Amino acid sequence: MNYNRYLYPIIPLLGFFFCWEIAARFSLINTGLFPSPVTILNDLKELFYQEASGRSVLLTHLVVTLKRLFYAAIGGTLVGFIVGVCTGLSYRFYRFCDPIITVIMPIPGIAMAPLFIIWLGFGDVTIITAGAVAAFFPIAHNTSIGVRSIDRQLVRAAQIMGANKFSVLSQVYIPWSAVYLFTGIKLGLARCWRTVIAVEFIAAANWGLGYMIWDAAEYLNASIVYGGIILLAITFTLIEKGLINFFERATIVKWGMIRS
């Protein structure tokens, strides 16, 4: 009975793609708009083997996007973490920053893109900045909550045992807020990813998955659009499941703060 758990989820997915394939084969649906799954895979494969200056086109798109995501996430996390710790430690600073964060946080990253394009031009810098800004808010917010939720007893215990300000910060506050920081990073990375893809739609010069999808959509090249979106879903699932879980296990699970 137990393999039902693995069998059942596959049925609707397979059924859906099967029906799609059949309908496309017999031209029941417009294959220009809904190319069959096999065509999509073939076109992706073609793009993979197609070469531009010695590298596979599809892989270059993917690598360029991942690079941008990486820089944006690192930048957003660093600044967000610092601001989060500061707002967590100082009530005045928290009072000052909180209204600003509340108002700017709901603005979607893509809405800021035109502004960044004017300030920074087309290309990498704009995309990375927009991604970093998107990642910044959830991380700052969560770190701040984490630092504020600290058990005062722990701080006092550390102080009594002669810890100076810096070691209280680095050995009590920061490990304590690591759980919250990771929640923030998870949310921030998802936001960052979405923003990077979205801004690539309108601000990428010539590479990136977002650019690839957008370019294909402009030429009504539907199979690349679908293929690109499937690729997006797979890539982000891998990043989230693989990378984040790895870091979690290496830090907060190892420190015994949450169970895996």
Add this chain to the structure above:
Amino acid sequence: MIFPDKINSNRVGTLRVPTKLFAAVQFLFPFLVLGSLWEVLIRLGLVNATLLPAPSMLMQELYELFFRKQALQHHLYHSLYRLLLGYLLAVMVGVMMGTVLALSKVVRQMFSVTLSLLISIPTIAWIPVLLITLGLGDKTVITAIFLGGVFEITYSTVAGMRSVDRQLTNAARIMGATRWDLFFKVLLPGSLVSIMPSLRLSVGYCWRALVGGEMLSAMIKWGLGKMIYEARFWNDVKVMLVGLAAIGILGVVLDRLFLKTLEQATLEKWGMLVER
């Protein structure tokens, strides 16, 4: 948790200020400080005013857009109308799909993986697909808003319905509740604890989808996203900043006013939520 010793410190020196007024001033204070700093920097000519226009210029632009050209109202109206339509659709369909998934074990086992796959696709990625299948107009934007919210609501409805105490449903059944009674009087109210927060979350998602959709679909004329996007062609930073401010403020207002009120009218009134 949030500085317990400093809450309700609505005193300035020995003077006591009404709490609401104090909160409002506290909220506006950072904007005033940053705004005047910004203004001063531009008046001194330290910052390029075309790249970063001063707050006074933004106010002027706001006046211009609102009263002279009367454009801002139209943009707002079209955006909010799309949001309302897409969001309501998402709530209705989401709750319905969630109910079906929650009540039937077979269906849940079949579709839960599909659902989590669909949640993980960024809404913005749907937009190119919608553009080529539904065209470049209103339909695309509304469908994008719908897709932005529906999966989240479905997910939380499933979680909420499954968390309803079996004793309650059994009791209702014994006392002769029909299927409709069971749904409207037991299951739906019982799962609101889980649905409400997701309604709030998904308004945010829908808002994002709305702005993205408006920016990317070429055939629509009005909408806040469109306003910002078109300002790019004239390098008009003023309009962009006014638009961004409108998006930010409306996002907060939607969240605070509309959904906070909804939460108070249901969850808190029925005593399902401990007051925070």
